[in-house]
Amino acid sequence: MSEQRKHTDRAYEQDLETLRQRLLMMAARVEGMIENSIRALVERDSELAHRTILSDRVVNRMEIEIDEMCLLILAKRQPLASDLRFIAYSMKMVTDLERIGDLAANVCERAIALNKEPMVKPLVGISRAAEIAEAMIGQAIDAFVKRDVERAQAVLDRDNEMDAMYRDVFKEWLLLMEGDPAVVDRGIQVQSVAKYLERIADHATNLAEQVIFMVAGRDVRHHGKLTAPVE
Amino acid sequence: MLKNPENSPRFVVTQLNAWFSAHHVLRSVDMLIRDREVTAIIGPSGCGKSTFIRCLNRMHELVPGAKVAGSIQLDGEDIYQSDVDPVLLRRHVGMVFQKPNPFPTMTIRENVLSGLRLTGRLDRSTANSVVESALRRAALWDEVKDTLDKPGGSLSGGQQQRLCIARTLAVDPSVILMDEPCSALDPVATARIEDLLHTLKASYSIVIVTHSMQQASRVSDRTGFFLSGELIEFGDTDRIFTAPTDRRTEDYITGKFG
Ligand SMILES: Nc1ncnc2c1ncn2[C@@H]1O[C@H](COP(=O)(O)OP(=O)(O)OP(=O)(O)O)[C@@H](O)[C@H]1O
Numbered sequence: 114m115s116e117q118r119k120h121t122d123r124a125y126e127q128d129l130e131t132l133r134q135r136l137l138m139m140a141a142r143v144e145g146m147i148e149n150s151i152r153a154l155v156e157r158d159s160e161l162a163h164r165t166i167l168s169d170r171v172v173n174r175m176e177i178e179i180d181e182m183c184l185l186i187l188a189k190r191q192p193l194a195s196d197l198r199f200i201a202y203s204m205k206m207v208t209d210l211e212r213i214g215d216l217a218a219n220v221c222e223r224a225i226a227l228n229k230e231p232m233v234k235p236l237v238g239i240s241r242a243a244e245i246a247e248a249m250i251g252q253a254i255d256a257f258v259k260r261d262v263e264r265a266q267a268v269l270d271r272d273n274e275m276d277a278m279y280r281d282v283f284k285e286w287l288l289l290m291e292g293d294p295a296v297v298d299r300g301i302q303v304q305s306v307a308k309y310l311e312r313i314a315d316h317a318t319n320l321a322e323q324v325i326f327m328v329a330g331r332d333v334r335h336h337g338k339l340t341a342p343v344e
Numbered sequence: 345m346l347k348n349p350e351n352s353p354r355f356v357v358t359q360l361n362a363w364f365s366a367h368h369v370l371r372s373v374d375m376l377i378r379d380r381e382v383t384a385i386i387g388p389s390g391c392g393k394s395t396f397i398r399c400l401n402r403m404h405e406l407v408p409g410a411k412v413a414g415s416i417q418l419d420g421e422d423i424y425q426s427d428v429d430p431v432l433l434r435r436h437v438g439m440v441f442q443k444p445n446p447f448p449t450m451t452i453r454e455n456v457l458s459g460l461r462l463t464g465r466l467d468r469s470t471a472n473s474v475v476e477s478a479l480r481r482a483a484l485w486d487e488v489k490d491t492l493d494k495p496g497g498s499l500s501g502g503q504q505q506r507l508c509i510a511r512t513l514a515v516d517p518s519v520i521l522m523d524e525p526c527s528a529l530d531p532v533a534t535a536r537i538e539d540l541l542h543t544l545k546a547s548y549s550i551v552i553v554t555h556s557m558q559q560a561s562r563v564s565d566r567t568g569f570f571l572s573g574e575l576i577e578f579g580d581t582d583r584i585f586t587a588p589t590d591r592r593t594e595d596y597i598t599g600k601f602g
């Protein structure tokens with residue numbers, strides 16, 4: 114990707130850099146929440162689940178702070194072109210990140226409930242789905258930092274993989290529940306976790322699309338590599 | 345895609361070059377300026393914006409040593425042909441300047457009529473209707489209708505600028521060129537002029553030079569970005585300010601240095 118030039122007004126440059134850093138910090142928090150929520154589930158660690166739910170408050174506060182920061186920059190600087198796209202998509206991105214945090218907290222709630230019951234079977238499919246979701250978030254954020262359209266595109270391509278994973282887990286547990294009424298409660302909890310992970314991946318897809326739009330306005334036309342930002 | 349592609353071309357500028365003596369200040373500029381649209385000209389100081397619009401009504405050539413090459417057609421006719429009378433052309437293509445420049449001791453009425461007076465006498469009732477109509481179109485009538493005999497210099501800066509616009513409109517031009525018309529005005533006066541531009545563009549073709557990116561993005565349909573005498577990028581205003589194609593445009597409108 115092309116090198117970034119700096120704004121003549123250094124205070125403005127600093128504002129944008131601070132915003133970028135805050136977004137990255139929020140993204141890192143959210144990634145950590147997914148990782149912890151799955152560990153809480155797989156390793157049956159309810160204490161970790163409780164801590165992770167609490168950390169969602171920090172993420173919620175970060176969303177509000179970043180939104181305020183964006184509004185202030187809009188009011189003070191009336192940004193244009195790539196700066197305007199950066200601010201506009203930052204405001205969208207924090208919404209997705211915040212939703213991901215909520216979903217990770219939801220996973221933790223299911224983990225706490227499941228941990229009170231004996232394990233039905235190791236959650237192999239769920240672990241795999243969680244890995245994909247986490248990787249998608251990581252890649253989307255990386256694409257954002259590096260302003261890398263191709264990397265963002267790779268995230269979009271993984272969404273199908275995630276959907277397939279979700280269907281597999283759902284079916285697997287449906288069969289288990291049909292075979293043994295005693296596992297129905299736990300089965301429903303596991304299916305919910307799969308659903309949350311699938312929705313996390315959807316938000317990761319949103320993030321990746323936002324990166325593409327944010328960068329694409331200029332670079333796509335410049336290099337003529339893509340005719341349309343996304344299909 | 346250009347928006348309003350149906351708006352007919354007024355100016356067709358082809359390979360325009362301009363000089364002040366040996367100083368080459370416009371380089372091979374091509375531009376199409378359409379009817380019933382506002383075209384904004386942006387770019388850093390000294391890039392040739394004023395020179396460009398002064399070529400459109402042949403004011404550039406008034407400077408000793410100034411030279412023009414290339415072609416500018418207005419409604420299909422080359423304005424630099426030898427049989428074109430530049431004075432008539434300038435009535436057709438009016439200009440509003442950066443600093444409001446009414447004649448300070450002339451009355452408001454005389455200011456509006458000053459462009460016409462140069463070209464002959466008017467009877468009183470025609471004069472009155474010209475004054476009222478021009479002041480109305482310049483959105484100044486309501487504020488001055490009872491004080492038409494006060495000096496132009498007694499008005500506020502924003503009112504003076506609208507008076508100058510009225511003076512330009514009084515001679516019934518079809519194109520209005522504006523060179524930073526709001527740079528001496530406060531935000532309220534600026535908003536009035538911008539509002540006026542929205543109304544005027546229904547009947548005129550307007551070209552405005554501005555240093556305010558926000559103003560260009562608010563008032564114009566197309567924007568041209570000049571740098572060192574070259575037209576770097578020209579297109580729909582909505583696109584130029586959200587996703588410019590050229591790196592130099594991007595850097596300029598976002599306030600970056602290389
Ligand atoms: N009367 C003049 N005689 C000689 N050179 C001139 C004259 N007027 C302008 N120039 C030069 O021509 C170039 C273009 O000037 P122009 O006034 O068109 O720039 P501009 O884009 O309107 O700048 P600004 O934003 O400062 O009004 C500049 O380098 C300027 O120094």
Ligand SMILES: [Mg+2]
Binds near residue numbers: 395523
């Ligand atoms: Mg100028």
